[in-house]
Structures are given as structure tokens and as C-alpha cells.
Amino acid sequence: MHKPEQKVYYPDPCYRDSALIHDYNELYHEFEKDPDAFWRRIASDLLWFKQWDNVKVWNHPYASWFTGAELNITYNCLERHVNNDRRNKVAIFWAGENGRERIFTYYQLYKDVMRMGNALKSLGVRKGDRVCIYLPGIPELVVSMLACARIGAVHTVVFAGYGAKALNERITGAGAKIVITADASVRRGGSIPLKPIVEEALINAPTVERVIILRTQEPKVGLLDEFELDYEELIAQADRYCEPVPVNSEDPLFILYTSGTTGAPKGIVHAAGGYMVGAYYTTKYVLTLRENDVYWCTADPGWITGHTYGIYGPLLVGGTIFLSEYTPDYPDAGIWWKLIEDYGVTIFYTAPTAIRMFMRMGEEWPDKYDLSSLRLLGSVGEPLNPEAFEWFYKHIGKNKCPILDTWWQTETGMHMVTTMVGLPMKPGFAGKPIPGVIATVVNEEGDPIPPGTTGYLAIKEPWPSMMKTVYQNDERYRQYWSFGKYGYYSSNDLAVMDEDGYIMLLGRSDDIIIVAGHNVGTAEIESALVSHSAVAEAAAIGKPDPLKGNIIKAFVILRNGVEPTQKLIHDLKYHVRIMLGPISVPAELDFVDSLPKTRSGKIMRRVLKAKEMGMDPGDISTLDE
Ligand code: WTA
Numbered sequence: 001m002h003k004p005e006q007k008v009y010y011p012d013p014c015y016r017d018s019a020l021i022h023d024y025n026e027l028y029h030e031f032e033k034d035p036d037a038f039w040r041r042i043a044s045d046l047l048w049f050k051q052w053d054n055v056k057v058w059n060h061p062y063a064s065w066f067t068g069a070e071l072n073i074t075y076n077c078l079e080r081h082v083n084n085d086r087r088n089k090v091a092i093f094w095a096g097e098n099g100r101e102r103i104f105t106y107y108q109l110y111k112d113v114m115r116m117g118n119a120l121k122s123l124g125v126r127k128g129d130r131v132c133i134y135l136p137g138i139p140e141l142v143v144s145m146l147a148c149a150r151i152g153a154v155h156t157v158v159f160a161g162y163g164a165k166a167l168n169e170r171i172t173g174a175g176a177k178i179v180i181t182a183d184a185s186v187r188r189g190g191s192i193p194l195k196p197i198v199e200e201a202l203i204n205a206p207t208v209e210r211v212i213i214l215r216t217q218e219p220k221v222g223l224l225d226e227f228e229l230d231y232e233e234l235i236a237q238a239d240r241y242c243e244p245v246p247v248n249s250e251d252p253l254f255i256l257y258t259s260g261t262t263g264a265p266k267g268i269v270h271a272a273g274g275y276m277v278g279a280y281y282t283t284k285y286v287l288t289l290r291e292n293d294v295y296w297c298t299a300d301p302g303w304i305t306g307h308t309y310g311i312y313g314p315l316l317v318g319g320t321i322f323l324s325e326y327t328p329d330y331p332d333a334g335i336w337w338k339l340i341e342d343y344g345v346t347i348f349y350t351a352p353t354a355i356r357m358f359m360r361m362g363e364e365w366p367d368k369y370d371l372s373s374l375r376l377l378g379s380v381g382e383p384l385n386p387e388a389f390e391w392f393y394k395h396i397g398k399n400k401c402p403i404l405d406t407w408w409q410t411e412t413g414m415h416m417v418t419t420m421v422g423l424p425m426k427p428g429f430a431g432k433p434i435p436g437v438i439a440t441v442v443n444e445e446g447d448p449i450p451p452g453t454t455g456y457l458a459i460k461e462p463w464p465s466m467m468k469t470v471y472q473n474d475e476r477y478r479q480y481w482s483f484g485k486y487g488y489y490s491s492n493d494l495a496v497m498d499e500d501g502y503i504m505l506l507g508r509s510d511d512i513i514i515v516a517g518h519n520v521g522t523a524e525i526e527s528a529l530v531s532h533s534a535v536a537e538a539a540a541i542g543k544p545d546p547l548k549g550n551i552i553k554a555f556v557i558l559r560n561g562v563e564p565t566q567k568l569i570h571d572l573k574y575h576v577r578i579m580l581g582p583i584s585v586p587a588e589l590d591f592v593d594s595l596p597k598t599r600s601g602k603i604m605r606r607v608l609k610a611k612e613m614g615m616d617p618g619d620i621s622t623l624d625e
Helices: 024-033 035-043 073-082 106-122 139-150 164-174 195-201 231-237 272-285 304-316 335-343 352-361 386-396 474-480 522-530 566-580 605-612
Strands: 054-059 062-067 090-096 100-105 130-134 154-157 178-182 184-187 190-193 210-214 228-230 252-258 266-271 294-297 320-324 347-350 376-380 403-406 439-442 454-459 489-497 503-508 512-515 518-521 535-545 549-558 588-591
Touching: 024 035, 035 054, 035 272, 062 272, 073 106, 073 139, 073 272, 073 304, 090 106, 090 139, 090 335, 100 106, 106 139, 106 231, 130 139, 130 164, 139 154, 139 178, 139 252, 139 304, 154 164, 164 195, 164 252, 164 266, 164 566, 178 195, 190 195, 210 231, 228 231, 252 272, 252 304, 266 272, 272 304, 294 304, 294 335, 304 320, 320 335, 352 386, 376 386, 386 403, 439 489, 454 503, 503 512, 512 535, 512 549, 518 522, 522 535, 522 549, 522 566, 535 605, 549 566, 566 588
Parallel strands: 090 320, 130 154, 130 178, 154 252, 178 210, 210 228, 294 320, 294 347, 347 376, 376 403, 549 588
Antiparallel strands: 054 062, 090 100, 184 190, 252 266, 439 454, 454 489, 489 503, 512 518, 535 549
């Protein structure tokens, strides 16, 4: 097969001597020479109530970071700036549909967080209690997250696009005491009611004591006495000053659910100290967020990208965040570029699926706006294919802005592999492990393989913002650190490394499908389908798609006597939407008489996928005839 020549883009000369660049090799060398000293230096920029005894204690597969230290992440996100020069600096520019705008200075954010912290305390929320936040990307979401952290409570944010079953699983999985939500979310000129979803999700959610509801719509939705509380009233009644509660470095800061390969989602637990250091370090050194930047991370705060690079990272470095509820195509396909022009956005961090959508809509849209404020572009969530890289580089970055294709995961908490500003960029390749990370591509055994050979991405050593555990499933946590004979951390991604050590990601090696950058577990979709009375069995696979990376294709065996109608296809899709939310809905659904299975009864999705794509299914010796 003819292999196209690998293109290399060299950073614009303005970046060569720029103060934004930390020489990659030098920094990596500093890390390698003495990893603990490296992290000690980074962590020392931040404020700790009590110093650590050890930077790291590594007892495979368990790592403890900054042991014995005490801190509060909000003290670093708020007081550290409010008590210094950034008191009146804009922390958040928020742009809502129809030109609605809200601006929070660091001081204003600080005051709101404290009131919300007190409000939660008045409801009996204590250190370690879990609070579920089911809100769209509005400033109250940021306030609620920080308010939890302020009082040592553990937030678990659920993306507001999830359906009732998915929400219920996350609320009960985390054992949340309080749910914070809104009556509705605004989207594409309309509003989507959230309250009915929450009501359904709260059936069989015995740990929930109260629901706090932000009422944005007129007429105001009614509240159930005692159980449902008005967000605004609660804040108005709360005391002004709320002490930051010192937490141990190893205490959980949040739980964030991510799709699992079995039916149930995994509650990824991040610990306060290590997560704070990882988020701070990468926002400063990888995203190079600086004093005068206006930084836009388009990920919803309900995902890990929104947690680390939408909120915590930028607030830790004292940056200005731009947050918006606009979808990329409403009211028209120019809206995001207009926002960049209007707010003078300098760093724009988005997802390949959005870039491919913009490509399809044409460069006449970005060309209408002045994008000269941009200095850096970023991408995350799935591989940034070379065509999308080149379009992004040329039409948005105007052949001058570096592109960071950042590989990382909910579990890693921070960037792991990318091409740091200043290094030559190779479209299609994420890049190299960042200083602080020892990652490589290995075979099934965990041994190195020659450049150009497909293998597994493995991480050899712990890093500060690695997940602490999987909530109430430590066994599942240990599996992550059991790859090959050396017990590396496995990301479950296939990858290939070139002669220069650049890593290209090739997709998942497990039963997770990345749809438009979002993780969806095949098992979740299958169990949702099977819960419908017409379905006997179901299998779901990811099918490559030029826009979304993958789409979901489902194969369904109907129960005896059920007619395979077009209407039923529609009903089944709707059923999945209500249970799990729109992301998980199969784009294609076929009725079949049988499914390829192993003799032990496991569905061979690999065979379905190969057949779907007209490819050789490979080894089918375990297939049950
Ligand atoms: C995929 C998102 C290729 C990968 C931060 C990973 C990527 C999963 C990239 C984690 C990238 C993320 N190139 N693939 N730059 N970034 N992925 O937990 O399969 O939502 O394992 O975290 O997304 O998705 P998650």
C-alpha cells in the first residue's frame, strides 16, 4: 500500500523565542533526573495549609501524592487571586443565546461560591458527602462545583444531556445527598426541560435528601415543599463568609462517571492534592494560559475536559475563562467565530468532531470574522485526523497558531501526550508524553515494539492527577494497572509510535465507542435496548463516520412474534434516548436473526464490525457455529 509522506509543520517564528515555550527537552530532562523534585517545584507555586511529608508514595498499583498535606483547591482558585492583583480581573465571561451575557470577576465568583458553600452546609452537607450536579454550562455550575470543594464535599457532575436512567445510576452510584439542577437548559433557540428527567431519576434514589433547583423560566415551575428548594432563595439566605475547609491531599475532590465496558458506568475518583497539581501544571505549561489570555474550552463542564481545562486549571492559574451555551450552528454556522471575535479569544480548545463539522459548513463562515486574536488551538477527545488538522491550522489558525492535539482520559485527569508549543507538529500524531509522564507503545506483554508497529498505549509510572480509585470498585481500579507482565497502566487505546517518538492514537481496544468525542459503552446501549419489551438480544458496535468519528450501529434480535417495523426502529431509538440521552442513540439499527457469539456466549462485536465494513473478521476460531 502506498503510504503518504508525513507532513511536518514547524511552529511560526513568533513562537520560537516566545516566553510561552518551555523547552520540551530541558523540562523532560529535569523531570527524568528527579521526578519528585520536579513535582515539588510545580506544587510549590500553590498554597497549602500544611506541607506534605512525601511528594509521592508509590506502592503499585496505589499512589499517594503529597502525603499528609492539607489544602483547599478553592483557596488556590479564589483567594490566591482575590488577595492579590487579580481581585477585579474577569474570571468568567459567559455568553448565552440571544446575546445574554454574564461576567464574573474573581471577587464576584469568590462571594457566590462562599454563599453557595454556606447554603449547602445549612442543608447538612459535610466533608466527604456527595453532591450531584445536573446543570447545563452556566455559571451556577461553576459556582456549585467550587462550593462543594470549598466545604470538602465531593461533587459528581452529570452532563445535562444524560437521560433519566443514566442520571439515576450516577446519583445512586455516588450515594448523593443533594442534587443541584435547573428547571431547563437552553439549546438552539428552545429550552429542554430538566426537571422531569430529575424527577424520574429520583425514583429509587434513597440517599437524596434535597433537590436545589435553579428556576430560569417563566412562569416558575412549582416546588415540592421541603424536598425541592429554590437556588436563588437559598443563596440569598446564606451567610456571606465561608471558611475553606482544609482537606487531606488524598481526600476525594470529585467523582466523575465514565462509560464502562460492563453495563455500569465507572465512578472515577480524583483526589484533591494531586489533581490540583496536575491541572495547574498542564494549564500553565501545556496550554500556556497567561495573564492576558481569553481562553475558551468548548467542552461542557460535565465532562473531564470541562472539569480540568474548563474550570479548575484556568482558575488555578488565574486565567480568564470564556464559557458559552451556544451550539456551533445556531443561530448560524458563524456563531463561534463571532464569539471569538467579540471576546478576543486567544486560546481555543475544542474537539475534532466540531472541527470536521465546521469543515463541512465551509470556510466562508470563519472568513467573515476577525480571528486574529487567536494564538493557540487545541483539540481533544478523539484522534484529530490530518485533514481536520490542516483545515483547522489554515482556516482558523491562519497558518500561525500551533495546534495541541491532546491525548488524555477522565482517568488521567490531565494531559498526557501532546505536541507542546514550540515542537514540530505532525498531523495525525498527538505527539510525545509531556514532561512528568512516562508513556510508551508496547505489545500485549508490555514489551517495547519497533517504530511503526501497532500496539497499546501504556503508562509506566504514576502521575499526580491519576485517578485515586474507581468509586466502590477498587478491583476495577487495579485492572487499569495490570497491563502486560510489568503491570503498566493501560488506557485501552491502540497506538503506534514513529522514529521520533511521536505517538499516533488509533482508537479503543475495548468495548467503548467514542461518538463525537463522547465515551459510550456498548454494554450500556445493549442493556437499554434489551430492557424494551420487543427485544430479545442486542449488540452495538462503533462504525467509522467521517463527521462523528464513530456512529453507533445496533443489531437487534426481536422476541418471537414481534414484527420488525420501521416504527419499531423509531421506538427503540426513542427508548434509548429517554434512558441514556441523545449521545447513546444508535444512528443505525438492524433487525437480525442471530448474533456472532463465542462458545461461552460472548457477543463477538469484532466480527459484526468487520462484516459491517466489508473486512476480514480475523481469527474466528472461538466463534460458535
Ligand atoms: C480518546 C477525554 C485520540 C481515547 C479527555 C481516550 C483521544 C478517550 C484523544 C478518553 C486524542 C481522547 N487523540 N484519542 N487527542 N483524546 N481520546 O475519558 O480513546 O472522555 O482513551 O477523556 O478518548 O475519553 P475521556
